[in-house]
Amino acid sequence: MSTALGNSIIKDINLAPSGHLKIDWVAQHMPLLNTLQEQFERDLPFKGKKIVICLHLEAKTAYLGLLIKAGGADVAMCASNVLSTQDDVVAALVERGVTCYAIHGCSNEEYMEHINKALDFQPDAIIDDGGDLVSTLHSDPSRAELMKNIIGGCEETTTGILRLKSLDKEGALKFPMVAVNDAFCKYLFDNRYGTGQSVWDGIMRTTNLVVSGKTAVVVGYGWCGKGVAMRAKGLGARVIVTEIDPIKAVEAIMDGHEVMPIVEAAKHGDFFVTVTGNKDCITKEAFEVMKDGAILCNAGHFDVEISKPDLHALSSNVREVRKNIEEFTFTDGRRVFLLAEGRLVNLAAGDGHPAEVMDMTFALQAMGLRWIVEEGKNLDPHVYSVPEEMDKYVANLRLQTWGVGIDKLSTEQARYLDSWAE
Numbered sequence: 001m002s003t004a005l006g007n008s009i010i011k012d013i014n015l016a017p018s019g020h021l022k023i024d025w026v027a028q029h030m031p032l033l034n035t036l037q038e039q040f041e042r043d044l045p046f047k048g049k050k051i052v053i054c055l056h057l058e059a060k061t062a063y064l065g066l067l068i069k070a071g072g073a074d075v076a077m078c079a080s081n082v083l084s085t086q087d088d089v090v091a092a093l094v095e096r097g098v099t100c101y102a103i104h105g106c107s108n109e110e111y112m113e114h115i116n117k118a119l120d121f122q123p124d125a126i127i128d129d130g131g132d133l134v135s136t137l138h139s140d141p142s143r144a145e146l147m148k149n150i151i152g153g154c155e156e157t158t159t160g161i162l163r164l165k166s167l168d169k170e171g172a173l174k175f176p177m178v179a180v181n182d183a184f185c186k187y188l189f190d191n192r193y194g195t196g197q198s199v200w201d202g203i204m205r206t207t208n209l210v211v212s213g214k215t216a217v218v219v220g221y222g223w224c225g226k227g228v229a230m231r232a233k234g235l236g237a238r239v240i241v242t243e244i245d246p247i248k249a250v251e252a253i254m255d256g257h258e259v260m261p262i263v264e265a266a267k268h269g270d271f272f273v274t275v276t277g278n279k280d281c282i283t284k285e286a287f288e289v290m291k292d293g294a295i296l297c298n299a300g301h302f303d304v305e306i307s308k309p310d311l312h313a314l315s316s317n318v319r320e321v322r323k324n325i326e327e328f329t330f331t332d333g334r335r336v337f338l339l340a341e342g343r344l345v346n347l348a349a350g351d352g353h354p355a356e357v358m359d360m361t362f363a364l365q366a367m368g369l370r371w372i373v374e375e376g377k378n379l380d381p382h383v384y385s386v387p388e389e390m391d392k393y394v395a396n397l398r399l400q401t402w403g404v405g406i407d408k409l410s411t412e413q414a415r416y417l418d419s420w421a422e
């Protein structure tokens with residue numbers, strides 16, 4: 001095994017043994033990636049290419065990195081969040097020949113240094129999660145030359161795609177990017193069932209408290225919010241949803257949840273989960289009326305959804321009371337508890353989405369990357385949807401691995417659906 005220790009910046013290579021076990025565990029539960037691995041080893045679609053990947057560095061993303069490497073690429077990986085990095089997994093990746101720049105809990109300055117080190121790798125293509133690679137490339141004039149070599153890339157999440165679309169709208173995007181999040185086989189399953197399960201897993205393992213009988217306030221009823229609310233209900237909580245979009249609010253009510261403004265919901269909640277991709281969704285006005293003991297956490301991409309400046313301004317004392325739990329004591333004596341510094345609770349205080357769910361997302365990532373490497377030179381620098389046949393291929397492969405068959409349209413049915421006269 002040739003290691004990539006020389007160029008990497010990591011916590012400790014001696015942590016690798018438990019990282020290998022974690023990667024091997026998820027690999028057993030990612031049959032789609034295993035199928036792609038056979039194809040990639042045969043076709044070597046990334047032969048001679050340098051690929052830089054910026055993702056939450058835990059076992060499932062590590063397995064994706066190894067798949068891209070199996071496809072012939074030279075791979076460098078950096079983190080998309082300072083708290084989601086698992087140092088043992090990073091060490092194992094390095095032992096398996098992937099260059100890594102990531103240390104759990106590093107400072108924001110170090111985080112940016114790692115991103116820049118990864119870019120120094122001079123990628124031919126990238127995978128981004130949240131847009132930090134792309135925005136660093138586009139905002140630093142010294143990176144202009146580098147961008148000329150980049151064939152294109154893939155973006156993992158809602159927030160990153162919003163950032164890409166605003167770059168594209170300004171005509172400033174320099175290479176084509178695939179919006180992986182917007183594929184059906186991504187957001188319908190990863191955002192909804194993945195976030196739904198892993199957010200409550202993160203909250204429960206961090207707090208060791210019961211959810212049943214409590215009130216959970218879910219801020220934002222998009223694809224992630226729907227999953228978080230659905231699983232809260234399943235755990236026995238009363239669920240209140242807050243929204244800014246009237247259609248989503250109607251949807252939440254029809255799904256059986258209560259809807260009200262955040263300042264009203266703030267009085268009732270025992271747990272608050274923000275999952276909007278927006279900033280300042282829970283601020284001073286809400287903190288001022290919260291119950292003593294309320295637990296706050298975020299599952300949106302950035303730690304800006306719960307106002308940490310407001311929490312600090314209202315507090316006479318702040319202390320860590322348990323791993324990943326900060327207690328804020330307000331001047332009137334009430335306390336609220338913030339999990340994982342307001343960063344993605346399922347990743348910063350858990351292992352992220354279940355492996356089987358990420359299997360579908362990462363199959364799209366790997367196939368999307370192959371498509372962009374093969375076709376990118378012919379594409380203008382815009383944001384592209386995952387091709388429909390790729391989405392269907394992933395769904396069919398998923399069904400196959402479950403051993404589930406479905407019906408086929410007959411020629412007569414296809415003709416009937418296509419005609420207007422019958």
Ligand SMILES: NC(=O)c1ccc[n+]([C@@H]2O[C@H](COP(=O)([O-])OP(=O)(O)OC[C@H]3O[C@@H](n4cnc5c(N)ncnc54)[C@H](O)[C@@H]3O)[C@@H](O)[C@H]2O)c1
Nearest residue numbers: 157158159220222223224243244245276277278299300301
């Ligand atoms: N934790 C994870 O593992 C994970 C997984 C996927 C996506 N994400 C991130 O979660 C966030 C949400 O993603 P999504 O796919 O659900 O997006 P989405 O666009 O489907 O939903 C966001 C919802 O938030 C609502 N919203 C916006 N501002 C609000 C406010 N101030 N108050 C209440 N509601 C508000 C919007 O109306 C929308 O319905 C993004 O930042 C995304 O990148 C996290």
